[in-house]
Amino acid sequence: MSEARRYDTATLTRFVEQLFEGAGADAEVARVVTRVLLEGELLGHRTHGLNLVSRYVGGVQRGEVKARAADLEHLQGSGIATLFDGHYVLGPYCVERALACAAQGAQAQGIGISVVRRASHIGCLAAYLKPYTDRGLVALLYSSDPSVGLVCAQGGIDPIYTPNPIAAGIPTQGEPILLDVSMSSVTLGLVGQCRDAGTTLPHAVLMSNDGTPSNDPRDFFTTPQGSLLPLGGQAFGHKGFALALLVEALTSGLAGHGRKDAPQQWGASATAVVIDPRFFGGLEAFTAESSFLGQLVLASRPLDPQRPVRLPGQAGLKLREQALREGLGLSPAVLDALNQTAAQLQLAPLSQ
Structure with a gap:
């Protein structure tokens, strides 16, 4: 190669x-x-x-x-809460505008929240976070796509909702903690990669359209379509399922546009929440705590000495x-x- x-x-x-x-x-x-x-x-x-x-x-x-x-429409705003209609503008621009508005509210009054509906594809949520943690702000992002069903409900078979990721940037005294986690056991991208490579997934993280748990990516790409299992899989998927419903509420629910509207075009509902620790216990105390916790994590004994524990x-x-x-x-x-x-x-x- x-x-x-x-x-x-x-x-x-x-x-x-x-x-x-x-x-x-x-x-x-x-x-x-x-x-x-x-x-x-x-x-x-x-x-x-x-x-x-x-x-x-x-x-x-x-x-x-x-x-x-x-074309990005500012529907309403209070200084803390803002709503945008993306009208399918390039998604990263929509999300960055939402984050900027939320950050403005946070720096004025401690917290800001912005919601955008009908943004086009928004990319990697973790990619938005560092500019805000560099300013000592906590940034959270939630996303769903009301036009698509990929993940089944816990105990169900049919695909209902999208992987609905949650991302957060947490400032520390050094590098930030950046997390970006989907509410499905695996991403659709990984399933597609395994199918194209002719390999199986390491665990049974799919549900075939006849209700059989599977690790064969071909069982997702069927007619009717298979499903991704919620985060936690069969044993603990009730946790990921519950969190996915929360993300739906915080995105499409707050946006006033979601699955009930049967959108025909791929379009993200996204919510940005920004918090300024200075309005609470103080930035110095916040980063001292986040750094202390980070050091505890990094110092913990690894299962594999060749693979030290690391932070998100x-x-x-x-x-x-x-x-x-x-x-x-x-x-x-x-x-x-x-x-x-x-x-x-x-x-x-x-x-x-």
Whole structure:
């Protein structure tokens, strides 16, 4: 296998921004979307990184996705609570606007919450968090997609809801804790990867359409479709199922637009909550506590001495640091897709 070509982030940023602008995006939208997708790549979330650029650009070109900042509608706001209608604007721009509004409320009054409905695909939730933890803020994100059913209810067979991830950025005295967890036992992306590779999943985390637990990815891609099991699997899936319902309430429920509306186009409902510890016990006390807990975790005895216990986001932040220092490696498939998109837009390719 050939080694991936490495690029500095400034070069990649300029190139990807040009792709979005070439497809018709505002400069502001292009900048925000590029930053979020590149951050996902830097953190090692390769299924939600720069591989999404061609998909997003294609959606804009087909008229399925909007790329103008003016199309994101600010429906109402109180200074603490804000509601947006994305009208299928590029999702990272919608979520970043929601987070910025929530952060403004938090810094003014301790907490802010923003909800956006009908955003297009929003990428990796963890990719949004570090700019806020760097400011000493706690940032939480919740997401669902009311047009799709992938995960079955605990004790059920049919796919009802999406993996409904929860993400949070927690500031410490050093690197933040970054968590991004789906409320399904596995992601759809992993199931697809195993199917394409002809391998099975390590555990029976799927439910076939006849109600049989399975680790065969082919049992998901059937007609009728199979299901992902809730987080916790058969034994403890009631926990993930309950949390998924909470996410549905905090996203589509608060947005006033969800499954009851039978949307026909993929569109995320997302909620951003930002908390400023300065309005509570104080930022110094907060980070002292989060750092102390982190050290307890890192000092705990590992089952495997070769695999020390680590905190959520620690591995991704290490990858990010290395990529910023040495350049970001792109797989041939991602590089080819980016250059094909550039060719379609009559733009110069990335050097190979």
